[in-house]
Amino acid sequence: MAVATVRPRSFSDNIAQAAGLDARLLAMLGILVLIWLGFDFLTSGIFLTARNLFNLSLQVSVVGIMACGMVLVIVARQIDLSVGSQLGFIGVFGALLQTEILPIADPNTWWLACIAMIVVGTIIGVVQGVLVAYAGIPSFVVTLGGLLFFRNAAYQINEGRTISPLNETFQLLGGGINGSIGATWSWVFGIAAIAGVVLVVLRGRQRRRGHGVAQRTPLTDAITIGVWSALIIAFVMTMNAYQQPKTGIAMGIPIPVLILIGVALAMSVIAKKHRFGRHVFAMGGSPESAELAGIDTRLLTVKVLALMGFLCGLASIVITARLNAGASATGTMTELNVIAAAVIGGTSLAGGIGTIYGGILGALIMQSLESGMILMGVPTPMQKMVLAVVLILAVWIDMAYRRRQAT
Amino acid sequence: MSTAPLVAFSGISKTFGGVHAVENVSLDLNPGEVLGLLGHNGAGKSTLIKILSGVYPPDAGEIRLSGSPVNIRSTRDAKALGIETIYQNLALSENLDSVANLFLGREITNRFGFMDDEAMEEAARTSLDRMKLRLPSLSKLVASLSGGQRQAVAIARAVHFNARVLIMDEPTAALGPEETAKVGALIRELASQGIGIILISHDIHDVFDLADRLAVMRHGKVVGTTRTADVSKDEVLAMIIAGTLPAGMARRDH
Ligand SMILES: Nc1ncnc2c1ncn2[C@@H]1O[C@H](COP(=O)(O)OP(=O)(O)O)[C@@H](O)[C@H]1O
Numbered sequence: 001m002a003v004a005t006v007r008p009r010s011f012s013d014n015i016a017q018a019a020g021l022d023a024r025l026l027a028m029l030g031i032l033v034l035i036w037l038g039f040d041f042l043t044s045g046i047f048l049t050a051r052n053l054f055n056l057s058l059q060v061s062v063v064g065i066m067a068c069g070m071v072l073v074i075v076a077r078q079i080d081l082s083v084g085s086q087l088g089f090i091g092v093f094g095a096l097l098q099t100e101i102l103p104i105a106d107p108n109t110w111w112l113a114c115i116a117m118i119v120v121g122t123i124i125g126v127v128q129g130v131l132v133a134y135a136g137i138p139s140f141v142v143t144l145g146g147l148l149f150f151r152n153a154a155y156q157i158n159e160g161r162t163i164s165p166l167n168e169t170f171q172l173l174g175g176g177i178n179g180s181i182g183a184t185w186s187w188v189f190g191i192a193a194i195a196g197v198v199l200v201v202l203r204g205r206q207r208r209r210g211h212g213v214a215q216r217t218p219l220t221d222a223i224t225i226g227v228w229s230a231l232i233i234a235f236v237m238t239m240n241a242y243q244q245p246k247t248g249i250a251m252g253i254p255i256p257v258l259i260l261i262g263v264a265l266a267m268s269v270i271a272k273k274h275r276f277g278r279h280v281f282a283m284g285g286s287p288e289s290a291e292l293a294g295i296d297t298r299l300l301t302v303k304v305l306a307l308m309g310f311l312c313g314l315a316s317i318v319i320t321a322r323l324n325a326g327a328s329a330t331g332t333m334t335e336l337n338v339i340a341a342a343v344i345g346g347t348s349l350a351g352g353i354g355t356i357y358g359g360i361l362g363a364l365i366m367q368s369l370e371s372g373m374i375l376m377g378v379p380t381p382m383q384k385m386v387l388a389v390v391l392i393l394a395v396w397i398d399m400a401y402r403r404r405q406a407t
Numbered sequence: 408m409s410t411a412p413l414v415a416f417s418g419i420s421k422t423f424g425g426v427h428a429v430e431n432v433s434l435d436l437n438p439g440e441v442l443g444l445l446g447h448n449g450a451g452k453s454t455l456i457k458i459l460s461g462v463y464p465p466d467a468g469e470i471r472l473s474g475s476p477v478n479i480r481s482t483r484d485a486k487a488l489g490i491e492t493i494y495q496n497l498a499l500s501e502n503l504d505s506v507a508n509l510f511l512g513r514e515i516t517n518r519f520g521f522m523d524d525e526a527m528e529e530a531a532r533t534s535l536d537r538m539k540l541r542l543p544s545l546s547k548l549v550a551s552l553s554g555g556q557r558q559a560v561a562i563a564r565a566v567h568f569n570a571r572v573l574i575m576d577e578p579t580a581a582l583g584p585e586e587t588a589k590v591g592a593l594i595r596e597l598a599s600q601g602i603g604i605i606l607i608s609h610d611i612h613d614v615f616d617l618a619d620r621l622a623v624m625r626h627g628k629v630v631g632t633t634r635t636a637d638v639s640k641d642e643v644l645a646m647i648i649a650g651t652l653p654a655g656m657a658r659r660d661h
């Protein structure tokens with residue numbers, strides 16, 4: 001008779017599956033822990049201080065936000081080299097908007113500027129996407145043009161000035177002295193996050209029961225909740241342990257990090273649970289098969305690059321607010337960090353393979369290396385040379401790992 | 408015949424840079440009929456059916472569905488008209504699992520586009536069970552499936568969505584004898600439900616027992632069509648190899 005059964009999962013599968021973790025992710029987390037412990041040792045305990053971890057989380061948010069989009073772009077077999085230039089251009093645009101067009105001190109200025117910046121990013125993405133998908137120009141070429149165009153457009157529109165200061169509410173989005181949510185709200189956030197994890201786990205059980213699909217063991221679910229709760233509590237405690245230098249008030253979670261967490265969650269859900277994400281992976285795995293399955297691959301390509309532009313707009317808000325300035329050079333070479341984060345995070349340049357959490361971990365690994373080397377006083381050129389070697393090593397190890405998996 | 412055929416190709420031509428892949432082909436498919444489309448590799452079989460499934464636009468000619476002319480400009484159009492295709496290379500996404508492939512482009516979602524994975528898995532399992540197709544695990548990536556298992560996924564994907572016309576391009580190429588027999592039974596059952604099936608093969612033995620009618624293509628043209636009951640395998644082989652018609656059979660029987 002008919003047999004299309006779902007095999008029961010083994011115990012090790014259970015553990016790995018517990019936090020939606022796979023072996024790759026665990027390996028990356030392991031490497032990250034090693035890097036942190038290593039730098040902590042080399043810097044005699046400076047690396048793992050609340051202050052440094054707070055700054056690290058702040059620094060990682062801009063590249064992390066963009067890496068979420070870049071993962072999907074690369075999964076779709078495209079590339080976007082223009083993201084660094086977009087960051088600069090949109091930043092200058094947003095700064096000009098606040099200082100020259102909108103009343104700078106008005107309470108509505110900050111959100112109007114934010115929306116405008118995100119819209120500009122999205123439009124840039126749509127235009128580049130149309131050139132790639134409908135005019136058939138390779139994305140490498142289109143976005144290389146974008147890199148050149150928007151960097152210089154950033155210089156052109158502000159005539160080389162650095163535009164500062166910006167709207168005060170807007171500045172909070174960069175996570176400056178007042179740009180964190182404080183101890184109480186951080187705990188509220190932490191507790192809500194744990195409640196969210198519990199809810200997701202219980203919902204999963206319910207749905208699987210409803211459809212007679214293989215159930216996860218209660219142990220697996222307990223581990224899921226345990227691991228995530230521990231991580232969330234540790235994170236909140238760390239952010240609260242860092243205090244405002246003058247007042248001694250606990251900082252709590254910086255707003256950019258909240259934005260990153262929100263983007264990461266949304267993008268993970270889109271990648272895994274939304275039709276759009278499914279189609280992007282299908283298209284990246286095999287464009288012909290996706291087309292034959294009836295997917296409009298051209299429109300999909302435009303959407304992917306538009307989403308990348310949207311996230312560039314968001315990231316630009318964060319960096320411009322943090323610098324409290326629109327400067328034409330902002331984001332120079334950031335495209336390389338973003339692409340490297342995605343690739344270190346296991347996104348395959350051949351398309352069809354990648355994860356959002358991988359991209360964020362990749363960004364975290366890159367930023368940790370950079371920040372650790374700065375603390376150690378490694379000269380800047382040397383830092384970049386090390387990062388270059390790490391990038392190549394990471395891809396090499398990843399390829400070897402995949403080859404072993406395949407056999 | 409009084410009722411219009413389910414699919415009627417008339418005067419279909421397609422060239423690829425000077426190669427006449429399909430040349431002035433006219434062919435009918437009736438509801439509930441299994442039409443065997445035979446011919447050597449390169450005869451133009453795949454190209455002809457890809458025109459019906461919306462992969463290529465024809466250079467010339469017309470397709471009618473139940474009597475009315477249709478303009479199929481994409482695979483989406485074809486699916487919307489109830490034309491489902493199992494392609495020769497299966498056209499699966501190796502980096503996705505079986506369920507994802509089965510529902511690719513037609514996922515079960517809520518109104519915001521979020522997928523219901525459990526519902527799709529359940530539907531896939533029911534569907535495969537009903538077709539008596541065998542898969543070890545639905546959550547395995549297609550890349551790790553055997554040839555026969557992939558074929559099962561491709562067949563399930565075409566049959567699941569209630570096709571009116573089912574095109575199968577060499578559907579049993581990677582299957583063992585037992586699996587081939589199952590697919591054969593499935594094909595007869597689907598035909599008995601009124602679905603029109605075009606069954607393509609370069610091997611006469613694959614289709615002789617299944618098809619109600621046979622059409623033979625050679626160098627892009629239809630050599631002839633015949634009821635399977637009226638010919639022997641040798642006569643069909645002569646049509647495939649030499650393009651010669653059995654004695655007493657008119658060129659083009661409609
Ligand atoms: N996409 C294409 N581009 C160029 N030539 C093609 C293409 N598809 C098919 N052909 C050519 O058209 C002819 C018919 O091919 P095909 O329809 O695949 O035959 P069959 O399926 O009967 O083996 C062959 O000569 C083949 O090389």
Ligand SMILES: [Mg+2]
Nearest residue numbers: 452453495576
């Ligand atoms: Mg063929």
